[in-house]
Amino acid sequence: MARKPKSASKKPSAGKTKSKSAAIPATPAPAEFSKEQELAAYRNMLMIRRFEEKAGQLYGMGFIGGFCHLYIGQEAVVTGMQAAISEGDQVITSYRDHGHMLACGMDPKGVMAELTGRRNGYSKGKGGSMHMFSKEKNFYGGHGIVGGQVSLGTGLAFANHYRDEKKVCLTYFGDGASNQGQVYESFNMAELWKLPCIYVIENNRYAMGTSVVRSSALTEFSKRGSSFNIPGIEVDGMDVRAVKAAGDLAVKWCRAGKGPIILEMQTYRYRGHSMSDPAKYRSKDEVQKMRAESDPVEQVRQRLIAKKWANEDVLKAIDKDIRAVVGNAAEFAQSDPEPDASELYTDVYV
Numbered sequence: 001m002a003r004k005p006k007s008a009s010k011k012p013s014a015g016k017t018k019s020k021s022a023a024i025p026a027t028p029a030p031a032e033f034s035k036e037q038e039l040a041a042y043r044n045m046l047m048i049r050r051f052e053e054k055a056g057q058l059y060g061m062g063f064i065g066g067f068c069h070l071y072i073g074q075e076a077v078v079t080g081m082q083a084a085i086s087e088g089d090q091v092i093t094s095y096r097d098h099g100h101m102l103a104c105g106m107d108p109k110g111v112m113a114e115l116t117g118r119r120n121g122y123s124k125g126k127g128g129s130m131h132m133f134s135k136e137k138n139f140y141g142g143h144g145i146v147g148g149q150v151s152l153g154t155g156l157a158f159a160n161h162y163r164d165e166k167k168v169c170l171t172y173f174g175d176g177a178s179n180q181g182q183v184y185e186s187f188n189m190a191e192l193w194k195l196p197c198i199y200v201i202e203n204n205r206y207a208m209g210t211s212v213v214r215s216s217a218l219t220e221f222s223k224r225g226s227s228f229n230i231p232g233i234e235v236d237g238m239d240v241r242a243v244k245a246a247g248d249l250a251v252k253w254c255r256a257g258k259g260p261i262i263l264e265m266q267t268y269r270y271r272g273h274s275m276s277d278p279a280k281y282r283s284k285d286e287v288q289k290m291r292a293e294s295d296p297v298e299q300v301r302q303r304l305i306a307k308k309w310a311n312e313d314v315l316k317a318i319d320k321d322i323r324a325v326v327g328n329a330a331e332f333a334q335s336d337p338e339p340d341a342s343e344l345y346t347d348v349y350v
Contacts, residue, residue, distance in 0.1 A: 024231040025261075028249050030241035035309040041083070041240045042300045043318055045075035048099040049297055050319075050326045051108060055098065055115055059275045063334055064115045067144075068129045071099035073270040076296035077202055078103040080243025081170055081263075084251050088165075092140040092153040093172035095130035096202075096269075100172065104137040108329040118336035125339040126347070147173060147180030150199070154186040157197035157260070168196045168254040176207025178221055184228075187260070191228045194259035198250045199225070201262060202237065204269045209281050222264035230260050237265030238294040268294070 033041065052070045059068045071078075074096075082091075082103040093100045101111050106122065114121025114132050122132040130144040140156060143149040153171025160167040177183065178201055190197050201221045205212055212219050222232035233249075236242040243265065250261045268290045272279035279287075291298075304310040 025233060025249055025253065027233045027235065028245040030236075030239055031245040031248070033241055033244075033303075035307075037083075038300055038304055038307075038309060039318075041076075041079055042297065042304060042315070043322065044079045044082075044103060045240065045297045045300065046319060047108075047322050047325070048075045048079070048102050050322050051102060051112070051329070052098060054326045054330050055112070056271070056275065058112075058116065058330060058333070064129065065117065066128045066130075067095065068115070068275045069096040069273065070271045070275070071096055071269070073290070073296070074202060074204060074237070074265075074267045075099060076240040076243055076299075077200070077237045077265045077267055078172075079296075080240040081198075081200060081247045083240075083244050084247025085168065085170065086251075088138065088167050089251075090138045090140055090153075090156045090160075090167065090169040091172070092149045092156065092169065093142065094146070094149055094174060094177065095142065095144050096174070097130065097132065097142040101132060101134070101137075101139060101142075104134065104139045106132075106134050106137050106139060108325055109332045112329040112333035113336050116333040116336075117338065118333060119339050120332075120336050124343055124347070126343060147177035147183050149173060150177065150180075150183045150186045153199075154190050154195060154197055157190065157195035158193065161193060161195050166196075166255050168198055168251055170198050170200055172200045172202060174207065175201065175203040175205065175212050175216065175221060178224055179216060183224075187225050187228045187230055190260040191225070191230050194257060196254035196257075197260040198247075198254060199230075199260060199262045201264045202267055203264055204267050206269070206273070206279075206281065208273045209277060209279075211281070220264070222262055225260070225262045230262055232262030232264060234264045234266060237267035238290075238296045239299060240296060 052072045056070055058064050078099050091100055091104055098111060110122045114123055114127060115129055117125040119125055122134060130142055132142045150171055150173050153169050156169040203221050222234045225232055235246040246263050250263055253261050270287055
């Protein structure tokens with residue numbers, strides 16, 4: 001007579017499985033920046049600001065076609081997160097991507113040339129604003145499908161896990177994309193397999209043009225992963241020091257093998273959803289209030305002056321240097337040749 005396995009005597013409750021709740025880490029205090037860190041943050045954020053301003057000008061002049069989504073106002077998010085990761089970690093984001101490219105160290109000339117559809121753009125002039133990549137800088141796009149990059153970022157994290165590499169993937173998406181179905185499929189897989197993925201939700205409050213309070217049943221986006229036991233914390237996305245501290249925490253969490261984590265960045269875009277959006281769904285007073293009280297670049301500028309780490313002349317010189325770099329990129333992007341017609345048949349699936 002066959003011996004009955006020990007486990008057979010235990011009757012599991014029908015339809016019930018045990019699920020261990022994830023501990024939710026507390027939101028850390030803003031990081032203490034040194035003089036060098038403050039100056040680096042100022043320069044990096046100002047580079048993004050001036051680049052996006054110039055991109056907006058070129059779009060208005062007709063040099064940039066198609067869609068163009070500017071990152072003005074959100075610079076602290078990508079600057080702080082980039083300062084928290086290490087060489088080899090990956091970044092993937094949505095169509096509001098120019099700031100992420102610059103923060104990753106991609107050449108402003110190549111980024112601007114892609115915006116104008118030129119030969120030396122990062123996608124050979126065929127991708128435009130929303131579709132640029134740089135394997136060398138571990139930047140995996142720029143994606144035009146709302147929420148589509150979340151599944152891809154989860155896949156990058158799976159590759160890191162499968163290869164037993166201690167890399168993490170920063171997967172950026174917005175409050176609008178947070179309502180997409182594939183986001184939750186990705187959450188489920190990421191937590192099930194404990195993938196090293198940091199989901200950075202850039203909550204700029206208006207998605208494509210509708211306030212989150214009118215479009216989302218749960219407006220606390222840091223809790224969007226709670227049904228999958230994914231912890232999340234809310235971060236002041238207008239303060240680069242707060243972002244850096246949260247980024248450090250999230251990177252440590254993922255590298256320790258604890259699985260994914262969500263960082264909800266409370267941020268704000270000053271322009272419309274895209275260059276074709278007049279943003280009439282909010283008041284000018286609201287935008288001005290955010291600029292006056294919470295501007296990420298101005299916060300760093302004021303700290304540098306208050307601590308006597310830089311004076312007005314030094315900061316003006318930095319701005320002058322950055323304007324020159326952006327100006328050269330714009331000139332290059334207007335004079336660089338357009339792609340040869342033969343490029344229509346390269347880098348495509350047959």
